[in-house]
Amino acid sequence: MIVEFGHFTLILAFMVALVQTVLPLWGAHKRDARLMAVADPAAVIQFLLIAASFAALTYAFVTSDFSLKLVVANSHTDKPMLYKVAGVWGNHEGSLLLWVLALSGFGACAVWFGGNLPATLKARVLGVQGSIGLAFLAFMLLTSNPFLRLANPPMNGGDLNPLLQDPGLAFHPPFLYLGYVGLSMSFSFAIAALLEGRVDAAWGRWVRPWTLAAWIFLTIGIALGSWWAYYELGWGGFWFWDPVENASFMPWLIAAALLHSAIVVEKRESLKAWTILLAILAFGFSLTGTFIVRSGVITSVHAFANDPARGVFILMILAFFMGGALTLFAFRANVLEARGVFSLISRETALVTNNLLLAVSALVVFVGTIWPLVAELVFARKLSVGAPFFDAAFSPFMVILAIVLPVGAMLPWKRAEIRRTLRPLRGALALAVAAGLLAYALQTGKSTLGPIGAALGAWVVFGALVDLGQRLGRGGLAERMARLARLPRADWGKAMAHSGLGITLFAVAAMNAWSIEDIRVVKLGESFALGPYEVTLQAVNEVEGPNYSSTMADMLISLNGAEVALLHPEKRVYPVQAMPTTEAAIDQGLFRDLYLVIGDPQDAGGYAVRGYIKPFADWIWGGALLMALGGMFSLSDRRFRAAAGARRTVAVAAE
Amino acid sequence: MRALILAVCLFAAPAFAVQPGEMLADPGLEARARAISANLRCPVCQGESIDDSNAPISRDLRLAVRERLLEGDSDAEVVDYVVARFGEFVLFKPRAEGSSLILWLAGPAMLLLGGGIAFATSRRRAHAAEAESLSEADKTRLADLLDK
Numbered sequence: 001m002i003v004e005f006g007h008f009t010l011i012l013a014f015m016v017a018l019v020q021t022v023l024p025l026w027g028a029h030k031r032d033a034r035l036m037a038v039a040d041p042a043a044v045i046q047f048l049l050i051a052a053s054f055a056a057l058t059y060a061f062v063t064s065d066f067s068l069k070l071v072v073a074n075s076h077t078d079k080p081m082l083y084k085v086a087g088v089w090g091n092h093e094g095s096l097l098l099w100v101l102a103l104s105g106f107g108a109c110a111v112w113f114g115g116n117l118p119a120t121l122k123a124r125v126l127g128v129q130g131s132i133g134l135a136f137l138a139f140m141l142l143t144s145n146p147f148l149r150l151a152n153p154p155m156n157g158g159d160l161n162p163l164l165q166d167p168g169l170a171f172h173p174p175f176l177y178l179g180y181v182g183l184s185m186s187f188s189f190a191i192a193a194l195l196e197g198r199v200d201a202a203w204g205r206w207v208r209p210w211t212l213a214a215w216i217f218l219t220i221g222i223a224l225g226s227w228w229a230y231y232e233l234g235w236g237g238f239w240f241w242d243p244v245e246n247a248s249f250m251p252w253l254i255a256a257a258l259l260h261s262a263i264v265v266e267k268r269e270s271l272k273a274w275t276i277l278l279a280i281l282a283f284g285f286s287l288t289g290t291f292i293v294r295s296g297v298i299t300s301v302h303a304f305a306n307d308p309a310r311g312v313f314i315l316m317i318l319a320f321f322m323g324g325a326l327t328l329f330a331f332r333a334n335v336l337e338a339r340g341v342f343s344l345i346s347r348e349t350a351l352v353t354n355n356l357l358l359a360v361s362a363l364v365v366f367v368g369t370i371w372p373l374v375a376e377l378v379f380a381r382k383l384s385v386g387a388p389f390f391d392a393a394f395s396p397f398m399v400i401l402a403i404v405l406p407v408g409a410m411l412p413w414k415r416a417e418i419r420r421t422l423r424p425l426r427g428a429l430a431l432a433v434a435a436g437l438l439a440y441a442l443q444t445g446k447s448t449l450g451p452i453g454a455a456l457g458a459w460v461v462f463g464a465l466v467d468l469g470q471r472l473g474r475g476g477l478a479e480r481m482a483r484l485a486r487l488p489r490a491d492w493g494k495a496m497a498h499s500g501l502g503i504t505l506f507a508v509a510a511m512n513a514w515s516i517e518d519i520r521v522v523k524l525g526e527s528f529a530l531g532p533y534e535v536t537l538q539a540v541n542e543v544e545g546p547n548y549s550s551t552m553a554d555m556l557i558s559l560n561g562a563e564v565a566l567l568h569p570e571k572r573v574y575p576v577q578a579m580p581t582t583e584a585a586i587d588q589g590l591f592r593d594l595y596l597v598i599g600d601p602q603d604a605g606g607y608a609v610r611g612y613i614k615p616f617a618d619w620i621w622g623g624a625l626l627m628a629l630g631g632m633f634s635l636s637d638r639r640f641r642a643a644a645g646a647r648r649t650v651a652v653a654a655e
Numbered sequence: 656m657r658a659l660i661l662a663v664c665l666f667a668a669p670a671f672a673v674q675p676g677e678m679l680a681d682p683g684l685e686a687r688a689r690a691i692s693a694n695l696r697c698p699v700c701q702g703e704s705i706d707d708s709n710a711p712i713s714r715d716l717r718l719a720v721r722e723r724l725l726e727g728d729s730d731a732e733v734v735d736y737v738v739a740r741f742g743e744f745v746l747f748k749p750r751a752e753g754s755s756l757i758l759w760l761a762g763p764a765m766l767l768l769g770g771g772i773a774f775a776t777s778r779r780r781a782h783a784a785e786a787e788s789l790s791e792a793d794k795t796r797l798a799d800l801l802d803k
Contacts, residue, residue, distance in 0.1 A: 235707060242702060341781055349777070356769045364762040371749075371758045379754040384696045386704070386747030393762055521675045608675055 003068060006056020007147035010097075013049035013104070014137040016042055020107075020130030024123035028195070036123035040111045043126050046133060047108035050101045054088075057097060057146055061088050067153040070094060070146050076159040076576055078547040086170035087160045092294060092310075093146035095173060099290075100136050102174075102181040106210070107133065110185065117206060124192035125185075132184050135317045143310050159576035162548065168228035176221030176248055180286040182214025183251055186258060187283035190276045191325055194332045199276065204266030207279065209635055211262060215255040216631040222248050223624035234582030236515070236595050236612045238620060239508075241390040246369045247289030250362045254282040257358035260351050268340035268413060270348060273333040274355070280325045285362070287318045292369070343415040350408025354401070361397040368393065402456040402505055406463020409498060410470065424470055428462035443514060453509020460502025468495040493634030500626030507619035516613040523606035530611040533594065534558050540598070540607065548572045550583075553598040553607070557587060569598040593617040673706055677714070679721050688721050691733055695720070696745045704747065 020042035027035025060068050061084050064077050074091045075084055083090075089098040107129040114122055140146070163169075189207040193199045225245070230238040239245065258278040264271040291314045342348035368385045375381040406428060410421050436455030443450050471491055472480040516531045527536040538554040551571045557564040567585035574581070587594040592615045599608030673692075679685040689706065695716065697708035705713040705720075716737065723733040737745055749755040 240702075338780065342777065343781070344774075344777070352773050352777075356766065356773060360762055360766045360769065363765050367758055367761045371755075375749075375754060375758075381754065382742060382744045383749050383755070384702070384744055384747055385749060385758065386694075386696060386702065388694045388748035389758075392748065393759065397762065397766075519673055519675050519678065602675075 002056050002059050003147055006053040009049040010053040013046050014141060016046045017130050017134040017137055020046060021127055021134050025127035028120040028123040036119055039123045039126035043107040043111045047104040050104045054097055054101045057094060058088050066157055067149050069148045069150050072154055072157045074160050075157040077156055080546055082170060083160055083165045089173050090160050090164050093144045096140050096144055097146055099177050099181060100133060102177050103133050103184055106182060106185050121192050121196055124195050125188045128188040128191045139313050143313055162574040162577060162579050162581050166228060166232055168224055172221055172224040172228060175217050175224060179214050179218030179221050182210060182217055183255060183283045183286050185210035186279040190279035194328050197332060197335045199272040199336050201266050201269055204262050208262045211255055211258050212631055212635050215259055216628045218252045218255060219624055219628040222252060223621050227621050231584055231586055234584050234597050236614055241387045243292050243369050246365050247292045250285040250365050251282055253358050253362035254278060254285055257355045258282050260354050264348055264351050268348060270338045270340035272336040272338055277329060280329060284322045290314055291318055345416045345418050347411045347413045350411050353404055357397050357401045361394055364394050402460050405460055410467050424466050425463060428459060428466050431462045432459035447513045449509050450513035453506050457502045457506025461499045464495045464498040488637055489633045490637040493630040496633060497627045497630030500623045500630055503619050504623030507616045507623060510616040511614055514615045518611040520609060521602050521606045522609045531613045532559060535611055548574045555596050557594055567596050569596045571598055588618055677717055684724050687730060688724055691730055692717055692720055694747050695737055696747050698741050698745055
């Protein structure tokens, strides 16, 4: 009954989305206030209906309702509750329901927080948002309905892929979807602005919080996914340049560019057409990501079910929205007149450089991802593009970005003098060079990657600190501290996000340059050296988990005779799916992770064991977290809240 | 068949790839073997290197790579040896030749093009803005007025 109710509300949501698309857009065109006013309740109702539908599906998973095809395929009664709930979005149909839930949620938020938007702009934003919902609800109902029943329900289900039964991955997709879908708001704002024929500073200020929110979610989602890969896949890699990973990384890069160009629109009324284009492309890459994950055109280890019909449908959605948006852009971009003029050396130029580098690096990722497909279709060459290509072709852009960033972040608007900007950065430069030299002196090998990473990371982090310091001006310590406390949150956000980037850049270089790996056969009671540490395989036991059986090792790590940690790497077998997984055991440290994996027993006795020392591993995700935190600080800045305040005054006046 | 291959690779993924028994005694040679095999794709898997893959063919390839190295081949010769047998599909980093040049040059070309367009546009704007601003006569007049 509850399942039918969920199915019904989903169909109803489709109808509401149709209304939300047609009436407000028509009303905005005809300047009919009554038609435009339909948008607000429609957006909220659509959200509530999809939320009810999602709740119904969650109920089916929680109660293990095996009359539902989807539950049978992805759940099992022995599964812990967390993964029963996570199973809702651990599959194609359910994840799509989460996708439209987030989509309608953003629409509803535009109603709740967008009180200060002009009526026509708001109607158009919600109308475009409704049309995206319409397309995806149609996709769900026609090709991927989660509410299909089975005539003869089995006794139990087929279980969720054990690799996905992990807290890190349980929350990775929701964040990622909130990010992907959040970019639909930027897209809707861009289309609405093109329809209005008007982009001004206010538009820049409205679109930025949405982009920022989407970017924060994407950052967290990507970081969670990478962290999961690091500890779960069992060889300590954190990024594989897999098509699905790239699918989330491209919108992130474009969203980062969009964030920065929207600042130029807001502060200087320049770069308008480019910002609109970026907003369209950012969502375009989100849709492309959806297509890649769900169509099976590009094979990937963690792609969902590969069904050509679904692929074609998503391709049609992609073609419609991108084709329509870009055509509209081609016709209307010329009405977006740029106001602010800037000289060659200015903050504007720096932000253009930032945009160029981020957009081009996204392009490199895009070309690399689809190249195997293009090469096969067009040139009849079967080839592969993998991590070594991306390392070589993508990294240079990040290096340039890191070099330019601290300088660009401090240049004044409109017209700047490079020498005056560089002067306060001399200290940061000296520290960066020192960090590079120190890394070179301390490392054992002759790698250049490590020292370069250390220098660049230090340059970006200290540059961000200098930037913050400059904002305090001159004066006594107390005076400066007072100014520090009064600094707008956006300034804090900027410093945090930029330092986060520096930290991540350094950590990635450090991990690639200085990891130590050891593979060997170890007998029970035997010890071996892992870098400066000594590891002893003390025991191997068979342990039963809730829905798996595990071979668990006790491995003691000591340094100069003193115990560091007792780790328990596992090898699990999930009987329902007959699938083994490796559970690495990690001793986390500030400067290094010790990473142990237990493998198969060997014929000659003993176990295959892998040990790693991963330097600065946690800094990768720490940096990402700092970036997200910086984004949140920026999002809570007064000038966005001031906009919300303006809405309250309007509401009071209207009463 | 495809499902089977997928199943083999997926299920193999978390297990070990490089086995202790396969490794060479000479650490320098072994390091070279690892570097080479990280760039070689398992021919039947979904995007794993032969180093990460547990498929039997990857094991054969790992052993072949080490055999060639022991025979005294250079790194490039070893890679050529594998490519000659399995095609360029096994290379994770396509060679920058023929149509793959597009892949390699797309980024740098776009950077130059984008940079050029951005520079030209901003110059044009600046000139247009200068033309719109005060003429010489107006400027002198303004200066006169301000002096007064």
